[in-house]
Amino acid sequence: MNTVSPDRPLQDHDWEPHIPRMARILEIRRMTARENYFKVQLPKPLGHRPGQFVMLSRLGIGEAPISISSGPGDDNFLEMVIRETGRLTRVLHRLKPGDQVGIRGPFGSGFDLETFRGQDVLCIVGGLGLVPLRSLILPLIAQPDHYGSITIISGCRTPADELYREELEAWAASGSARPVSVIRLVDQTANLPWNGQVGLVTAPIATLPLDPQRTIVALCGPPVMYKFVIMELVARGLPLHRIYVDLERRMKCGVGRCGHCQINRVCCCQEGPVFRFDRIGTLQEALQ
Secondary structure (H helix, E strand, O other), X not given: OOOOOOXXXXXXXXXXXXXXEEEEEEEEEEOOOOEEEEEXXXXXXOOOOOOOEXXXXXXXXXXXXXEOOOOOOOOOEEEEEEEOOOXXXXXXXXXXXXXXXXXXXXXXXXXXXXXXXXXXXXXXXXXXXXXXXXXXXXXXXXXXXXXXOEEEEEEEOOHHHOOOHHXXXXXXXXXXXXXXXXXXXEOOOOXXXXXXXXXXXXXXXXXXOOOXXXXXXXXXXXXXXXXXXXXXXXXXXXXXXXXXXXXXXXXXXXXXXXXOOEEOOEXXXXXXXXXXXXXXXXXXXXXX
C-alpha cells in the first residue's frame, strides 16, 4: 500500500469502527439557507484530532461523512455543520433536540497540532471549508503562547452564505490582544449588507506579511480553489511541505475497505482527508 503520509490516523480502538454509537442532539441552529449547525452529546469524549470526520447516520435512512467542527478536548460534545443536499440531510434538518443519530469515528488523519507549535499559521478557507478548519483554529486561538501569528482568510459566495460569522468577527476583534487577523471576503455582496472585502481568497495572499520559513498553511474549500491558492503561495516562496490541504472525497466505509474515496491508490478516509501537499500534489487525481 502507499506511504503518502507518515502520520497515522489517531484511532480509538476501544470502539468498533463499523458500529455506530448513539448520540443525542442538544442543539440545532439555522446558519444559512442550506446549512444547519448541530451539537450532539456522545456517551464519552470522541478523542478526535482537528480535521478528522465522522460517519453520521439515521436509522433506516442512511449514513454520510460529516466534518467535525468542534476543537479537540475532553468533553463529550460534538459540533457539526450539515448542508442539505439529499434524502439523509433533509431528514437530519427536520430533527429536533432530544432526537438521536448514529456516529462512527473519528476517521482520517487530521492535523497534528505539534506540527504547528511555534509557527505562524495561515488558514485559507472557502465556503464549507471553514467547518473542518474551525476544529484547528479553535485550539490555535485558545493557546496563543504555543503558536506564532494566526491569519484566517475566509471566503464565500455572498454574505448570506457566510458560516460562523459571529466567531469570525470575534476572532478579528481579538486581534489587538492576540496575534490573530481575519480577512473575510465574498464573491459578490448580492445587495446585502457586508463589512468585509469583495473578491477571491487568492487576492489577499500577495500582500500578507509572510515568512515562508516560519509559516504553515492549512487549506480547505471547493476543489477549484486549491490550484490557484497554491500557485499564489508558491509565488510567495512557501515550500510545498509547509502547505496542508484538507481534501473532500466520497467517504463511505471510513476504514479503507470500499475504495470510494481513493485518490489514485491512496485511501482518503484513512490517509487523509488532511495531506501535506508535497506528498499528494503529484497524484493525478489529488485536486480533482
